[in-house]
Amino acid sequence: MSFARIPFTAAALALATIAAPVAFTAPASAAINNQDPTQFVTGFTQEGLGALRGGNPTAAKAKFRTMLAQHVAVDQIGDRLIRRWKPTLKPEQVAAYKAALPNYIIGVYADRLFEYANADVKIIRTQPAANGAAVVSTVTKKGQAPINAIWAVVNTPQGYKVSNLTVAGINLTLTQAADFDAYIQRNGFDKLVAFMKSKG
Template sequence: MQTSIPRRHALALLAATAAAMPVASAWAVDAGAQARSFVTMFGNKLVGVVNSDISLEKKKQDILPLLEQYVDVDAIGRYCLGRYWRTATPEQQTRYIKLFHQVLVNAITDKIGDYRGVTFVVGSSAPAGEDTAVSTVINRPGQPGADTQWIISTTSGSPKVVDVVGEGASLRLTQRQDYGSFIARNGGNVDALLHALDKQIANHH
Protein backbone atom coordinates (compact mmCIF):
# COMPACT_ATOMS: atom_id res chain seq x y z
CA MET A 1 0.00 0.00 0.00
CA GLN A 2 1.24 3.45 -0.86
CA THR A 3 0.46 5.86 1.94
CA SER A 4 3.00 8.55 1.11
CA ILE A 5 1.88 11.71 -0.61
CA PRO A 6 2.91 11.71 -4.28
CA ARG A 7 3.93 14.90 -6.06
CA ARG A 8 2.26 14.06 -9.36
CA HIS A 9 -1.05 15.40 -10.63
CA ALA A 10 -3.72 15.40 -13.35
CA LEU A 11 -6.58 17.91 -13.12
CA ALA A 12 -9.01 19.13 -15.79
CA LEU A 13 -9.41 22.92 -15.81
CA LEU A 14 -12.96 24.14 -16.44
CA ALA A 15 -13.66 27.09 -18.76
CA ALA A 16 -16.41 29.67 -18.25
CA THR A 17 -19.46 29.29 -20.52
CA ALA A 18 -19.87 31.74 -23.37
CA ALA A 19 -23.14 33.08 -22.01
CA ALA A 20 -21.53 34.08 -18.71
CA MET A 21 -18.32 35.33 -20.31
CA PRO A 22 -18.38 39.01 -19.17
CA VAL A 23 -19.13 38.21 -15.53
CA ALA A 24 -16.94 35.10 -15.46
CA SER A 25 -14.03 36.93 -17.04
CA ALA A 26 -14.16 39.74 -14.49
CA TRP A 27 -14.35 37.23 -11.65
CA ALA A 28 -11.53 35.12 -13.11
CA VAL A 29 -9.19 38.10 -13.44
CA ASP A 30 -9.78 39.10 -9.81
CA ALA A 31 -9.59 35.55 -8.41
CA GLY A 32 -6.59 34.77 -10.58
CA ALA A 33 -4.68 37.84 -9.44
CA GLN A 34 -5.40 37.05 -5.80
CA ALA A 35 -4.36 33.42 -6.25
CA ARG A 36 -1.10 34.40 -7.99
CA SER A 37 -0.34 36.88 -5.22
CA PHE A 38 -0.98 34.20 -2.61
CA VAL A 39 1.26 31.63 -4.35
CA THR A 40 4.01 34.25 -4.68
CA MET A 41 3.83 35.02 -0.94
CA PHE A 42 3.61 31.39 0.18
CA GLY A 43 6.28 30.26 -2.28
CA ASN A 44 8.71 32.95 -1.14
CA LYS A 45 8.26 31.87 2.48
CA LEU A 46 8.84 28.23 1.61
CA VAL A 47 11.90 29.00 -0.50
CA GLY A 48 13.25 31.23 2.27
CA VAL A 49 13.21 28.29 4.68
CA VAL A 50 14.46 25.70 2.20
CA ASN A 51 17.39 27.83 1.02
CA SER A 52 18.44 29.01 4.50
CA ASP A 53 21.63 27.89 6.24
CA ILE A 54 19.83 26.58 9.34
CA SER A 55 19.90 22.88 10.24
CA LEU A 56 17.57 20.42 8.53
CA GLU A 57 15.73 19.85 11.80
CA LYS A 58 15.16 23.60 12.21
CA LYS A 59 13.93 23.83 8.62
CA LYS A 60 11.35 21.13 9.35
CA GLN A 61 10.21 23.04 12.44
CA ASP A 62 9.91 26.31 10.49
CA ILE A 63 7.95 24.67 7.67
CA LEU A 64 5.23 23.32 9.97
CA PRO A 65 3.45 26.62 10.78
CA LEU A 66 3.51 27.55 7.07
CA LEU A 67 1.77 24.29 6.18
CA GLU A 68 -0.82 24.73 8.91
CA GLN A 69 -1.55 28.32 7.87
CA TYR A 70 -1.50 28.11 4.09
CA VAL A 71 -2.46 24.51 3.25
CA ASP A 72 -6.02 23.24 3.87
CA VAL A 73 -4.89 19.88 5.21
CA ASP A 74 -8.36 18.97 6.52
CA ALA A 75 -9.95 19.54 3.10
CA ILE A 76 -7.23 17.54 1.35
CA GLY A 77 -7.67 14.74 3.86
CA ARG A 78 -11.43 14.57 3.36
CA TYR A 79 -10.96 14.53 -0.41
CA CYS A 80 -8.37 11.75 -0.20
CA LEU A 81 -10.72 9.51 1.80
CA GLY A 82 -13.35 9.97 -0.93
CA ARG A 83 -16.68 8.21 -0.48
CA TYR A 84 -15.40 6.48 2.65
CA TRP A 85 -15.45 9.83 4.48
CA ARG A 86 -19.25 9.64 4.45
CA THR A 87 -19.33 6.06 5.75
CA ALA A 88 -16.72 6.63 8.49
CA THR A 89 -17.95 7.24 12.03
CA PRO A 90 -17.25 10.64 13.64
CA GLU A 91 -14.54 8.95 15.74
CA GLN A 92 -12.92 7.47 12.63
CA GLN A 93 -13.08 10.82 10.86
CA THR A 94 -11.38 12.61 13.76
CA ARG A 95 -8.66 9.97 14.06
CA TYR A 96 -8.11 9.88 10.30
CA ILE A 97 -7.67 13.66 9.99
CA LYS A 98 -5.13 13.63 12.82
CA LEU A 99 -3.19 10.80 11.18
CA PHE A 100 -3.42 12.42 7.75
CA HIS A 101 -1.90 15.65 9.10
CA GLN A 102 1.12 13.71 10.34
CA VAL A 103 1.49 11.66 7.15
CA LEU A 104 1.35 14.78 4.98
CA VAL A 105 3.80 16.69 7.16
CA ASN A 106 6.22 13.73 7.12
CA ALA A 107 5.97 13.42 3.34
CA ILE A 108 6.74 17.11 2.81
CA THR A 109 9.46 17.56 5.42
CA ASP A 110 11.23 14.39 4.26
CA LYS A 111 11.88 16.14 0.94
CA ILE A 112 13.34 19.37 2.34
CA GLY A 113 16.89 18.04 2.50
CA ASP A 114 16.80 17.30 -1.24
CA TYR A 115 16.34 20.97 -2.12
CA ARG A 116 18.79 23.87 -2.01
CA GLY A 117 19.21 26.94 -4.18
CA VAL A 118 15.58 26.72 -5.24
CA THR A 119 13.90 29.50 -7.20
CA PHE A 120 10.42 29.66 -8.67
CA VAL A 121 8.54 31.73 -11.21
CA VAL A 122 4.79 32.33 -10.96
CA GLY A 123 3.01 32.19 -14.30
CA SER A 124 -0.62 32.28 -15.39
CA SER A 125 -3.77 31.33 -13.53
CA ALA A 126 -7.00 29.69 -14.68
CA PRO A 127 -10.28 28.59 -13.09
CA ALA A 128 -10.26 24.99 -11.82
CA GLY A 129 -13.86 24.33 -10.99
CA GLU A 130 -14.60 26.49 -7.95
CA ASP A 131 -10.86 26.85 -7.29
CA THR A 132 -8.01 28.57 -9.13
CA ALA A 133 -4.97 26.86 -10.67
CA VAL A 134 -1.72 28.86 -10.60
CA SER A 135 1.13 27.70 -12.81
CA THR A 136 4.71 27.91 -11.56
CA VAL A 137 8.11 26.71 -12.68
CA ILE A 138 10.33 25.46 -9.85
CA ASN A 139 14.05 25.58 -10.62
CA ARG A 140 16.77 23.59 -8.87
CA PRO A 141 20.49 23.87 -9.69
CA GLY A 142 21.58 21.43 -12.39
CA GLN A 143 18.06 20.19 -13.11
CA PRO A 144 15.41 21.15 -15.66
CA GLY A 145 12.61 23.39 -14.42
CA ALA A 146 9.60 21.56 -12.99
CA ASP A 147 6.20 22.78 -14.16
CA THR A 148 3.91 22.74 -11.13
CA GLN A 149 0.34 23.92 -10.61
CA TRP A 150 -0.97 25.01 -7.25
CA ILE A 151 -4.72 24.62 -6.76
CA ILE A 152 -5.96 27.43 -4.53
CA SER A 153 -9.32 27.44 -2.74
CA THR A 154 -10.99 30.21 -0.74
CA THR A 155 -13.83 28.09 0.69
CA SER A 156 -12.23 28.25 4.15
CA GLY A 157 -12.49 32.04 4.08
CA SER A 158 -8.91 32.71 3.00
CA PRO A 159 -6.72 31.39 0.16
CA LYS A 160 -5.24 27.96 0.85
CA VAL A 161 -3.53 25.25 -1.17
CA VAL A 162 -5.79 22.23 -1.71
CA ASP A 163 -3.77 20.36 -4.34
CA VAL A 164 -0.46 20.34 -6.16
CA VAL A 165 -0.16 19.27 -9.79
CA GLY A 166 3.18 18.01 -11.04
CA GLU A 167 4.41 15.51 -13.62
CA GLY A 168 0.88 15.07 -14.92
CA ALA A 169 -0.77 13.83 -11.72
CA SER A 170 -2.73 15.25 -8.80
CA LEU A 171 -1.48 14.87 -5.25
CA ARG A 172 -4.95 14.49 -3.79
CA LEU A 173 -6.47 12.48 -6.65
CA THR A 174 -3.62 9.96 -6.70
CA GLN A 175 -3.80 9.61 -2.94
CA ARG A 176 -7.59 9.15 -3.01
CA GLN A 177 -7.17 6.33 -5.52
CA ASP A 178 -4.53 4.69 -3.31
CA TYR A 179 -6.63 4.96 -0.16
CA GLY A 180 -9.82 3.87 -1.90
CA SER A 181 -8.15 0.79 -3.39
CA PHE A 182 -6.64 -0.15 -0.03
CA ILE A 183 -9.93 0.17 1.86
CA ALA A 184 -11.78 -1.76 -0.87
CA ARG A 185 -9.23 -4.59 -0.62
CA ASN A 186 -9.95 -4.68 3.10
CA GLY A 187 -13.71 -5.09 2.77
CA GLY A 188 -14.53 -1.38 3.00
CA ASN A 189 -13.08 -1.22 6.52
CA VAL A 190 -11.84 2.32 7.27
CA ASP A 191 -10.12 1.02 10.42
CA ALA A 192 -7.77 -0.96 8.16
CA LEU A 193 -6.49 2.30 6.66
CA LEU A 194 -6.21 3.93 10.08
CA HIS A 195 -4.11 1.01 11.29
CA ALA A 196 -1.87 1.26 8.21
CA LEU A 197 -1.37 5.00 8.71
CA ASP A 198 -0.61 4.43 12.40
CA LYS A 199 2.02 1.88 11.43
CA GLN A 200 3.52 4.16 8.77
CA ILE A 201 3.88 7.01 11.27
CA ALA A 202 5.34 4.71 13.92
CA ASN A 203 7.96 3.47 11.44
CA HIS A 204 8.86 6.95 10.22
CA HIS A 205 12.39 8.11 10.90
Protein backbone atom coordinates in the same frame (compact mmCIF):
# COMPACT_ATOMS: atom_id res chain seq x y z
CA MET B 1 2.82 4.38 0.07
CA SER B 2 3.65 7.93 -0.91
CA PHE B 3 4.38 10.32 -3.73
CA ALA B 4 7.90 8.88 -3.96
CA ARG B 5 7.60 8.41 -7.71
CA ILE B 6 6.76 12.08 -8.22
CA PRO B 7 9.82 14.30 -8.84
CA PHE B 8 8.67 17.34 -6.89
CA THR B 9 6.01 17.75 -4.25
CA ALA B 10 4.75 20.55 -2.28
CA ALA B 11 2.68 18.40 -0.25
CA ALA B 12 4.65 19.25 2.81
CA LEU B 13 4.26 22.83 1.84
CA ALA B 14 0.91 22.23 0.22
CA LEU B 15 0.11 19.73 0.28
CA ALA B 16 2.11 20.82 0.31
CA THR B 17 3.33 20.14 0.01
CA ILE B 18 3.79 18.97 0.73
CA ALA B 19 3.47 20.71 0.48
CA ALA B 20 6.78 23.80 -3.06
CA PRO B 21 8.25 26.73 -5.33
CA VAL B 22 11.36 31.82 -7.83
CA ALA B 23 14.70 31.67 -6.50
CA PHE B 24 14.54 34.51 -4.04
CA THR B 25 14.56 34.48 -0.28
CA ALA B 26 11.98 36.15 1.89
CA PRO B 27 12.27 36.67 5.64
CA ALA B 28 10.54 33.89 7.56
CA SER B 29 8.35 36.51 9.22
CA ALA B 30 7.16 38.05 5.95
CA ALA B 31 3.39 38.24 5.77
CA ILE B 32 1.86 36.16 3.00
CA ASN B 33 -0.74 38.04 0.95
CA ASN B 34 -3.58 35.52 0.84
CA GLN B 35 -6.02 37.87 -0.89
CA ASP B 36 -4.49 37.52 -4.37
CA PRO B 37 -3.78 34.01 -5.73
CA THR B 38 -0.55 34.91 -7.57
CA GLN B 39 0.91 36.79 -4.62
CA PHE B 40 -0.27 34.06 -2.28
CA VAL B 41 1.58 31.28 -4.13
CA THR B 42 4.65 33.51 -4.49
CA GLY B 43 4.72 34.32 -0.77
CA PHE B 44 3.93 30.74 0.22
CA THR B 45 6.81 29.32 -1.79
CA GLN B 46 9.20 32.06 -0.64
CA GLU B 47 8.56 31.19 2.99
CA GLY B 48 8.89 27.48 2.33
CA LEU B 49 12.14 27.83 0.43
CA GLY B 50 13.44 30.21 3.06
CA ALA B 51 12.90 27.53 5.70
CA LEU B 52 14.66 24.94 3.56
CA ARG B 53 17.64 27.19 2.88
CA GLY B 54 18.20 27.60 6.60
CA GLY B 55 19.55 24.04 6.53
CA ASN B 56 17.96 23.11 9.87
CA PRO B 57 15.49 20.19 9.43
CA THR B 58 13.91 20.67 12.85
CA ALA B 59 13.28 24.37 12.29
CA ALA B 60 12.04 23.70 8.76
CA LYS B 61 9.53 21.12 9.97
CA ALA B 62 8.25 23.52 12.63
CA LYS B 63 7.83 26.19 9.95
CA PHE B 64 6.02 23.76 7.67
CA ARG B 65 3.59 22.82 10.44
CA THR B 66 2.71 26.49 10.86
CA MET B 67 2.33 26.99 7.12
CA LEU B 68 0.24 23.85 6.81
CA ALA B 69 -2.17 25.04 9.50
CA GLN B 70 -2.45 28.57 8.12
CA HIS B 71 -2.24 28.23 4.35
CA VAL B 72 -3.27 24.73 3.28
CA ALA B 73 -6.85 23.44 3.11
CA VAL B 74 -5.91 20.33 5.08
CA ASP B 75 -9.46 19.26 5.99
CA GLN B 76 -10.67 19.63 2.40
CA ILE B 77 -7.69 17.70 1.05
CA GLY B 78 -8.06 15.04 3.72
CA ASP B 79 -11.74 14.52 2.89
CA ARG B 80 -10.91 14.07 -0.80
CA LEU B 81 -8.27 11.46 0.00
CA ILE B 82 -10.82 9.19 1.73
CA ARG B 83 -13.97 10.24 -0.16
CA ARG B 84 -14.67 6.67 -1.24
CA TRP B 85 -14.56 5.37 2.33
CA LYS B 86 -15.96 8.23 4.39
CA PRO B 87 -19.64 7.13 4.28
CA THR B 88 -18.64 3.82 5.90
CA LEU B 89 -16.52 5.31 8.67
CA LYS B 90 -17.41 6.08 12.27
CA PRO B 91 -16.95 9.67 13.50
CA GLU B 92 -14.11 8.60 15.78
CA GLN B 93 -12.28 7.00 12.84
CA VAL B 94 -12.54 10.19 10.81
CA ALA B 95 -11.37 12.23 13.80
CA ALA B 96 -8.33 9.97 14.30
CA TYR B 97 -7.47 10.22 10.60
CA LYS B 98 -7.71 14.02 10.55
CA ALA B 99 -5.58 14.25 13.69
CA ALA B 100 -2.88 12.07 12.08
CA LEU B 101 -2.86 13.76 8.66
CA PRO B 102 -0.78 16.94 9.34
CA ASN B 103 2.07 15.09 11.06
CA TYR B 104 1.97 12.42 8.34
CA ILE B 105 2.44 15.07 5.65
CA ILE B 106 5.34 16.67 7.49
CA GLY B 107 6.93 13.35 8.39
CA VAL B 108 6.80 11.94 4.87
CA TYR B 109 7.73 14.97 2.79
CA ALA B 110 9.75 17.50 4.78
CA ASP B 111 13.12 15.78 4.47
CA ARG B 112 12.65 15.21 0.73
CA LEU B 113 12.08 18.90 0.10
CA PHE B 114 15.63 19.89 1.07
CA GLU B 115 16.90 18.86 -2.37
CA TYR B 116 14.73 21.67 -3.76
CA ALA B 117 16.02 24.37 -1.41
CA ASN B 118 17.81 26.17 -4.25
CA ALA B 119 15.27 25.52 -6.99
CA ASP B 120 14.15 28.37 -9.24
CA VAL B 121 10.42 28.94 -9.56
CA LYS B 122 8.72 31.06 -12.15
CA ILE B 123 5.04 31.96 -12.06
CA ILE B 124 3.72 31.71 -15.62
CA ARG B 125 0.09 32.71 -15.28
CA THR B 126 -2.94 32.60 -13.02
CA GLN B 127 -6.36 31.60 -14.26
CA PRO B 128 -9.78 31.41 -12.60
CA ALA B 129 -10.95 28.00 -11.40
CA ALA B 130 -13.87 26.64 -9.42
CA ASN B 131 -13.95 28.30 -6.00
CA GLY B 132 -10.52 29.85 -6.53
CA ALA B 133 -7.72 29.87 -9.07
CA ALA B 134 -5.00 27.81 -10.73
CA VAL B 135 -1.49 29.26 -10.56
CA VAL B 136 0.76 27.80 -13.23
CA SER B 137 4.51 27.74 -12.50
CA THR B 138 7.74 26.05 -13.50
CA VAL B 139 10.24 24.63 -11.02
CA THR B 140 13.85 24.22 -12.10
CA LYS B 141 16.69 22.51 -10.26
CA LYS B 142 20.20 23.34 -11.40
CA GLY B 143 21.21 21.19 -14.34
CA GLN B 144 17.73 19.77 -14.85
CA ALA B 145 14.84 20.54 -17.18
CA PRO B 146 11.99 22.65 -15.73
CA ILE B 147 9.02 20.84 -14.20
CA ASN B 148 5.51 22.26 -14.60
CA ALA B 149 3.63 22.75 -11.33
CA ILE B 150 0.02 23.93 -11.16
CA TRP B 151 -1.19 25.15 -7.78
CA ALA B 152 -4.91 24.86 -7.11
CA VAL B 153 -5.90 27.45 -4.53
CA VAL B 154 -9.33 27.77 -2.97
CA ASN B 155 -10.82 31.03 -1.72
CA THR B 156 -11.91 30.66 1.91
CA PRO B 157 -13.17 33.18 4.49
CA GLN B 158 -9.55 33.31 5.73
CA GLY B 159 -8.18 34.01 2.24
CA TYR B 160 -6.62 31.72 -0.35
CA LYS B 161 -5.33 28.30 0.67
CA VAL B 162 -3.56 25.57 -1.28
CA SER B 163 -5.99 22.75 -2.11
CA ASN B 164 -4.00 20.66 -4.60
CA LEU B 165 -0.87 20.52 -6.74
CA THR B 166 -0.35 18.98 -10.15
CA VAL B 167 3.32 18.27 -10.92
CA ALA B 168 4.54 17.18 -14.36
CA GLY B 169 0.95 16.28 -15.21
CA ILE B 170 0.44 14.18 -12.07
CA ASN B 171 -2.39 15.24 -9.77
CA LEU B 172 -1.01 14.73 -6.26
CA THR B 173 -4.38 14.46 -4.54
CA LEU B 174 -5.64 11.82 -6.96
CA THR B 175 -2.37 9.91 -6.65
CA GLN B 176 -2.41 9.93 -2.87
CA ALA B 177 -6.11 8.98 -2.82
CA ALA B 178 -5.29 5.96 -4.99
CA ASP B 179 -2.47 5.00 -2.60
CA PHE B 180 -4.80 5.30 0.40
CA ASP B 181 -7.51 3.29 -1.40
CA ALA B 182 -5.10 0.46 -2.11
CA TYR B 183 -3.80 0.44 1.47
CA ILE B 184 -7.32 0.42 2.96
CA GLN B 185 -8.42 -2.41 0.68
CA ARG B 186 -5.48 -4.53 1.82
CA ASN B 187 -5.35 -3.60 5.50
CA GLY B 188 -8.45 -1.68 6.58
CA PHE B 189 -8.94 1.96 7.56
CA ASP B 190 -7.70 1.68 11.13
CA LYS B 191 -4.41 0.21 9.92
CA LEU B 192 -4.05 3.20 7.56
CA VAL B 193 -4.38 5.60 10.48
CA ALA B 194 -1.85 3.59 12.49
CA PHE B 195 0.53 3.68 9.53
CA MET B 196 0.09 7.46 9.22
CA LYS B 197 0.85 7.92 12.92
CA SER B 198 4.02 5.86 12.55
CA LYS B 199 5.28 8.25 9.88
CA GLY B 200 4.43 11.46 11.75
